[in-house]
């Protein structure tokens with residue numbers, strides 16, 4: 321009799337789990353959908369047909385511009401491919417066009433000019449109101465595109481090297497004239513694939529899709545010295561349907577930073593970052609985070625799914641940065657299956673990040689931070705498990721931690737303030753404000769797949785979350 325009733329209890333437990341939490345792991349099957357992959361372009365030219373010289377000395381900006389101008393005539397005929405053969409192709413900034421494949425062959429290296437005049441000045445982004453580092457305009461990225469569709473940047477072990485050290489020195493010795501350029505920036509564009517390449521030494525953030533949709537970054541390596549300033553890896557900014565898969569990133573700042581505009585400018589522009597998948601990411605960063613959200617998040621950030629992550633020799637793994645004045649929200653964030661080795665702080669939320677574009681920000685514009693789930697994390701040689709600081713009078717809520725096992729050296733593994741949430745199977749045991757159990761009462765307060773499927777079905781995106 322006794323035995324029977326204990327079986328019944330187990331059954332009930334399973335049924336509840338099935339209804340409530342068990343679908344957390346189901347979504348991992350479909351990830352980046354490769355829409356424009358392997359697109360055959362009916363026309364192809366080599367950069368050498370436009371007078372380019374791959375000696376690492378000759379400046380080839382005009383050759384890139386002329387080749388792309390020529391290829392524009394094929395954009396309504398299935399598009400075209402610009403082939404970059406083996407060689408060292410020095411260039412200044414150039415613009416891409418729609419229906420273009422930029423293809424770097426084995427041993428092809430595109431080198432960014434070390435003369436800042438080859439990186440022209442452009443307007444600041446409306447969602448930032450000014451350059452990110454300095455008021456006013458900013459330098460244009462080496463590879464730039466705006467208002468485009470169907471663009472592929474790919475190849476066979478090719479390299480795009482920003483030769484950023486000149487910019488890093490100017491940053492350090494405070495002689496920059498304008499905000500530093502990104503290595504690749506695509507703006508107001510849709511249907512972007514960046515794959516199978518290595519990106520080196522960006523002057524500033526490396527890959528910056530801003531106001532974009534349907535962006536896939538797959539199988540890329542991004543490297544910059546661990547002490548190079550602000551060399552973020554990939555920064556999806558006010559962009560949706562972004563999938564980042566199978567990447568290795570080691571840089572001097574955040575490996576991936578999801579953003580959506582800055583204070584009053586970001587609030588007014590009002591374009592969120594949403595539906596972003598990060599899958600199979602490996603990397604390290606000595607001063608920053610593996611995956612960061614913010615600090616610019618004023619247009620809102622939601623529906624971020626990160627899984628199968630490995631960070632080592634790093635400062636922080638998961639970081640949310642925000643501040644009074646930002647407004648906006650960060651919600652529906654799901655991180656699972658993360659392995660950490662030699663990481664100072666596994667989870668860090670900072671509610672008082674500060675850092676404002678000007679004095680015009682609204683101190684009362686408080687960000688809403690809610691529904692953040694982190695589960696299945698293993699960590700070895702971790703200094704601190706969590707430093708989780710919300711904003712006084714603006715608690716970060718529904719923070720859920722499940723199955724997080726860390727080998728922590730600090731006597732104070734968790735410090736939490738102005739947050740509220742739940743946890744199950746967390747070692748060392750979570751801080752007081754997160755100690756209440758998830759199961760069974762708070763399952764529905766925690767963001768996970770079943771909530772997510774609900775909302776994607778509501779939106780009728782024509783299939784699963786990842787299909788675009």
Ligand SMILES: *[C@@H]1O[C@H](CO)[C@@H](O)[C@H](O)[C@H]1NC(C)=O
Pocket residue numbers: 466467508
């Ligand atoms: C690019 O798209 C933006 C947003 O849709 C629009 O405001 C702008 O005028 C477009 N620019 C050009 C050059 O077409």
Ligand SMILES: *[C@@H]1O[C@H](CO)[C@@H](O)[C@H](O)[C@H]1NC(C)=O
Pocket residue numbers: 475476477478515516517518539
């Ligand atoms: C990743 O990219 C490299 C070129 O950088 C290529 O050799 C390799 O086959 C790619 N791997 C996959 C799985 O696509």
Ligand SMILES: *[C@@H]1O[C@H](CO)[C@@H](O)[C@H](O)[C@H]1NC(C)=O
Pocket residue numbers: 486487489490493495
């Ligand atoms: C700052 O660094 C740049 C780039 O290395 C260099 O050209 C410039 O002379 C330096 N300026 C000062 C004041 O040190």
Ligand SMILES: *[C@@H]1O[C@H](CO)[C@@H](O)[C@H](O)[C@H]1NC(C)=O
Pocket residue numbers: 357358474515516538539
């Ligand atoms: C990367 O390269 C590999 C090997 O050439 C190829 O099979 C794969 O389709 C490419 N992937 C992308 C996303 O371009």
Ligand SMILES: *[C@@H]1O[C@H](CO)[C@@H](O)[C@H](O)[C@H]1NC(C)=O
Pocket residue numbers: 627628629630657658659
């Ligand atoms: C977790 O991620 C690692 C890569 O970091 C991967 O090898 C492993 O298969 C993943 N585990 C599950 C259960 O998906």
Ligand SMILES: *[C@@H]1O[C@H](CO)[C@@H](O)[C@H](O)[C@H]1NC(C)=O
Pocket residue numbers: 700701727728
């Ligand atoms: C935790 O780390 C210490 C120090 O590095 C090590 O001796 C110990 O074996 C680790 N424990 C586990 C469970 O990994």
Ligand SMILES: *[C@@H]1O[C@H](CO)[C@@H](O)[C@H](O)[C@H]1NC(C)=O
Pocket residue numbers: 707732734735
């Ligand atoms: C964490 O909490 C401990 C104990 O309450 C305190 O001594 C320490 O200063 C706190 N650390 C931080 C970084 O807030």
